[in-house]
Amino acid sequence: xxxxxxxxxxxxxxxxxxxxxxxxxxxxxxxxxxxxxxxxxxxxxxxxxxxxxxxxxxxxxxxxxxxxxxxxxxxxxxxxxxxxxxxxxxxxxxxxxxxxxxxxxxxxxxxxxxxxxxxxxxxxxxxxxxxxxxxxxxxxxxxxxxxxxxxxxxxxxxxxxxxxxxxxxxxxxxxxxxxxxxxxxxxxxxxxxxxxxxxxxxxxxxxxxxxxxxxxxxxxxxxxxxxxxxxxxxxxxxxxxxxxxxxxxxx
Numbered sequence: 001x002x003x004x005x006x007x008x009x010x011x012x013x014x015x016x017x018x019x020x021x022x023x024x025x026x027x028x029x030x031x032x033x034x035x036x037x038x039x040x041x042x043x044x045x046x047x048x049x050x051x052x053x054x055x056x057x058x059x060x061x062x063x064x065x066x067x068x069x070x071x072x073x074x075x076x077x078x079x080x081x082x083x084x085x086x087x088x089x090x091x092x093x094x095x096x097x098x099x100x101x102x103x104x105x106x107x108x109x110x111x112x113x114x115x116x117x118x119x120x121x122x123x124x125x126x127x128x129x130x131x132x133x134x135x136x137x138x139x140x141x142x143x144x145x146x147x148x149x150x151x152x153x154x155x156x157x158x159x160x161x162x163x164x165x166x167x168x169x170x171x172x173x174x175x176x177x178x179x180x181x182x183x184x185x186x187x188x189x190x191x192x193x194x195x196x197x198x199x200x201x202x203x204x205x206x207x208x209x210x211x212x213x214x215x216x217x218x219x220x221x222x223x224x225x226x227x228x229x230x231x232x233x234x235x236x237x238x239x240x241x242x243x244x245x246x247x248x249x250x251x
Contacts, residue, residue, distance in 0.1 A: 002032045004069035006062075006108065008076040009041050010210045011231075018075050018210060021237035022111055026073065028240060029119050036065045044082040048177045052090065059087050063100050071118065072108040075233055077140020078176075078209050080110045084144060110140060111233055112149040112208060121153070126239030129159035132204035132230075133197055136168045137212045138175070150208050150232045157239045163200040170196075174215035190219045198225055206230050 003026055011018045023033045043058030062083070066072050074080050084105045091097040115121045134151060141147045154162055173179060173189025193216055197205055205220075205227050207213045217229035230238075 002070045004072045005035050006072050006074040008079045015210045018231045021233040022075050024237045038065045042079045042082050073114045075111045076209050077110045081139045081143030083108050110146050113146045116149040124156040125243045127158040127243045128239035130203045131161045132206050133163045133165045133200045133202040135207040137209040138171050163202050166196045172212045172216050194219050204228050
């Protein structure tokens with residue numbers, strides 16, 4: 001099985017360790033992974049701002065880049081939602097691109113979704129002691145219906161205690177361009193989210209969209225809240241690495 005990594009802008013520019021962790025975990029499960037270097041933004045920021053022609057240009061490029069990929073995996077439910085649900089609308093009047101859009105949508109997966117639904121992962125030799133809570137991002141849960149898969153993976157980690165996040169279905173206030181256009185409302189929303197996270201007593205905040213985690217983590221950092229932020233792939237890969245190191249030390 002071969003997988004192409006669609007890294008997304010935020011992870012590529014600000015959180016490269018997320019991509020490395022995704023690759024490490026996929027390879028650990030026996031998948032071959034490649035990285036098409038020509039990939040760029042999926043076009044979501046332009047789409048959200050109403051620049052549909054520019055979005056189509058970005059979308060066509062992405063479609064061409066991943067045209068021959070067996071599977072495409074991304075550490076972002078938000079970008080996968082963009083490709084699956086909004087690309088078809090962008091090209092609904094363009095018969096020449098409809099089949100190519102449909103093909104891409106059938107082959108692209110969010111990371112945890114791919115691990116559970118395609119690779120059928122049921123156990124991980126991973127150890128990560130501590131208390132964590134999970135942030136459920138809007139685009140991932142409402143856009144592509146992926147809710148339980150990240151939690152299924154986290155529950156496979158030895159030593160990790162998961163605390164349920166109060167009002168977990170509430171938005172963190174990022175919402176892409178929403179945080180820019182309506183920053184005052186966005187700040188109130190992220191403040192409330194941070195308070196709920198702090199109320200769990202968790203040491204770690206885990207999520208599946210780095211844009212959300214950047215927003216929440218930035219607020220908590222500015223307000224000196226002692227919570228470490230992890231993408232689910234980062235925590236899992238660190239857990240797998242810890243287990244492997246422990247085994248090599250024992251042997």
